[in-house]
Every structure is written in C-alpha cells, then in structure tokens.
Amino acid sequence: MDATRESEPTTMKNRTTVERTSERELVVTRTFNAPARLVFEAWTTPELFKQWWVPKSMGMFLRSCEMDVRTGGTYRLVFGHDVSNPDEFFGRYLEVTPPSRIVWTNDEGGDGGSVTTVTLEEKDGRTLLVMHELYPSKEALDAAGTGAADMMSETFEQLDELLASQ
Amino acid sequence: MVQYPRARLDHAFAALSDATRRGVLEQLGRSEASITDLAAKFHMTLTGMKKHVGVLEQAGLVATEKVGRVRTCKLGPRGLDEEAAWIERHRQLWDARFDELDRVVEELKLKEKVNGRNKRK
Numbered sequence: 001m002d003a004t005r006e007s008e009p010t011t012m013k014n015r016t017t018v019e020r021t022s023e024r025e026l027v028v029t030r031t032f033n034a035p036a037r038l039v040f041e042a043w044t045t046p047e048l049f050k051q052w053w054v055p056k057s058m059g060m061f062l063r064s065c066e067m068d069v070r071t072g073g074t075y076r077l078v079f080g081h082d083v084s085n086p087d088e089f090f091g092r093y094l095e096v097t098p099p100s101r102i103v104w105t106n107d108e109g110g111d112g113g114s115v116t117t118v119t120l121e122e123k124d125g126r127t128l129l130v131m132h133e134l135y136p137s138k139e140a141l142d143a144a145g146t147g148a149a150d151m152m153s154e155t156f157e158q159l160d161e162l163l164a165s166q
Numbered sequence: 167m168v169q170y171p172r173a174r175l176d177h178a179f180a181a182l183s184d185a186t187r188r189g190v191l192e193q194l195g196r197s198e199a200s201i202t203d204l205a206a207k208f209h210m211t212l213t214g215m216k217k218h219v220g221v222l223e224q225a226g227l228v229a230t231e232k233v234g235r236v237r238t239c240k241l242g243p244r245g246l247d248e249e250a251a252w253i254e255r256h257r258q259l260w261d262a263r264f265d266e267l268d269r270v271v272e273e274l275k276l277k278e279k280v281n282g283r284n285k286r287k
Contacts, residue, residue: 013265014264014268016257016260016261016264017257018253018256018257018260019253020253026256028256028257028260030260030261030264032264032267032268032271033272034271034272034274034275038271038274038275038278039267039271041274042267042270042271042274043267048270048274051266051269051270052263052264052266052267052269052270053263053266054263055259055262055263055265055266056262057258057259057262058259058262129264131260142196142252143196144256
C-alpha cells in the first residue's frame with residue numbers, strides 16, 4: 001500500500017504532546033491558530049469552557065460549572081453519574097493574568113492537591129499553550145485518572161491488536 | 167505473530183462488557199492486587215470476584231499467580247508497557263479536549279472577524 005495516498009485532513013491538526021518531566025510533573029503542549037486572548041477567553045468564560053472541557057470520549061457529563069476566574073477566585077465543576085470518579089472538582093485560582101497565564105489548585109483530594117499552570121505564548125498570531133501539572137507525590141500522579149477514556153483507549157488498543165492478528 | 171482464535175475476541179468483548187470488570191482492569195493498571203483486595207475494593211464476595219477475574223483471565227486481559235495462599239492479579243500480556251500506555255491515555259484525553267477547544271477558539275475567531283467587518287461598514 002502506498003502510504004502517501006492516505007487522505008490528508010483539509011486543515012493541519014496541531015499536535016498535542018504529553019511528557020512526564022519528573023515523578024510529580026506532567027507537561028502538555030498544543031498550538032492554536034489564534035491569538036492568545038481568544039484561547040484565554042475560551043478557557044475563562046464558563047459557557048465556552050463547558051463546550052470543550054469534557055470531550056465525549058471522556059464519558060462524563062458536566063452538570064454545572066461555576067468559575068470566578070481572577071486571582072484568589074474559586075471554581076467548582078460538578079459531574080454527572082460516573083461512580084468510579086469523584087463528582088466534584090474544585091479549587092482556587094492562585095494567579096490569573098490575562099491573556100497569558102492561569103494557575104489553579106485542585107483541592108477535591110484534600111490538602112496538598114495538584115497545582116496546574118497554563119501559559120499562553122503568542123507568536124505571529126498563533127498561540128503555544130503549555131500546561132504544567134505539579135502533583136504532591138509520584139503516587140498521586142500515577143493515579144491521576146482520565147475518566148472513561150482510560151478504559152476506552154485500552155479497549156481500543158486491545159481490539160486493534162486482536163483485529164490485526166485475526 | 168500471535169494468533170488469537172475468534173473465540174478469544176468474543177471472550178474479550180464479553181469480559182469488557184461489565185462495569186466491575188472494567189473497574190478491575192483500571193485498578194490493576196495502577197498496581198497488582200490480590201483477589202481479596204479486589205473483592206474488598208469492589209464490595210463483593212470472594213466468590214463473586216473470583217468469577218470476574220476468571221472471565222478476565224480467560225480473555226487474556228488479566229494474569230494471575232498463586233504465591234502461597236494468595237492469588238495475585240495483574241494485567242495480562244497485553245497490558246505490558248504500562249508507562250507508554252499511561253502517557254498515551256493522558257495524551258488522548260488532552261488531544262480530545264484541545265480539539266474541542268480548537269473548535270471553540272475557531273468560532274470566536276470567526277465571530278470576531280464578522281464583528282470587525284460590521285464595524286468597518
């Protein structure tokens with residue numbers, strides 16, 4: 001088969017990279033073809049945030065989303081009926097600097113939760129997003145869940161393997 | 167290449183169709199556990215958990231080993247390279263999330279363009 005004949009998407013999709021930079025740190029990057037202020041707006045406006053934070057593949061339903069996005073403000077996300085995951089996620093914004101930086105705590109696990117830092121760096125009309133998560137321990141990061149996506153991706157990998165070997 | 171008989175595929179699907187068994191796999195993805203641990207974790211009887219583990223084992227999703235009086239369960243041969251799978255799970259989540267964010271941002275961009283045009287009129 002000729003690999004070059006595979007259909008290419010009409011617009012180039014930007015890559016998402018994930019790297020575990022230390023036992024307690026996870027770094028996710030992605031570039032957006034838009035100025036930083038628009039990415040910032042989509043991240044900090046509840047009605048917009050709700051439209052993207054819970055992709056269908058996660059298998060979770062976002063019931064409510066309260067966000068007071070300013071330094072010292074708080075947020076609370078309430079999810080629907082997935083018993084294997086906590087229903088609520090909440091925390092405080094440690095720093096909000098439009099349109100380039102948002103830092104928040106994840107307090108649902110009690111004291112010493114993880115701290116997430118998002119930075120938006122604009123260059124030539126495009127924005128590099130770097131998300132840095134610092135967990136209190138290696139074990140906390142090991143156990144960090146990704147919702148139903150955990151199972152789905154494993155299921156698909158296993159299915160792929162099985163089908164490939166038929 | 168390993169040949170999986172058709173029956174094995176059926177077993178895999180049947181094994182994954184149950185929420186408890188999916189939970190057991192998720193749990194074992196984090197660390198090995200004994201059947202007693204799993205039974206306690208999922209609020210089940212030992213006999214009930216043994217049945218679930220048996221189904222997963224038959225499908226090749228879980229491997230068990232008896233040491234002394236304890237039967238330890240871990241992910242089956244397909245669960246190897248856990249670290250890469252862990253990273254990939256996170257990548258898939260954020261990729262899906264950021265695809266959606268991309269869509270929202272594109273809409274904002276479009277809206278801004280239209281508004282800008284209206285203002286110039």
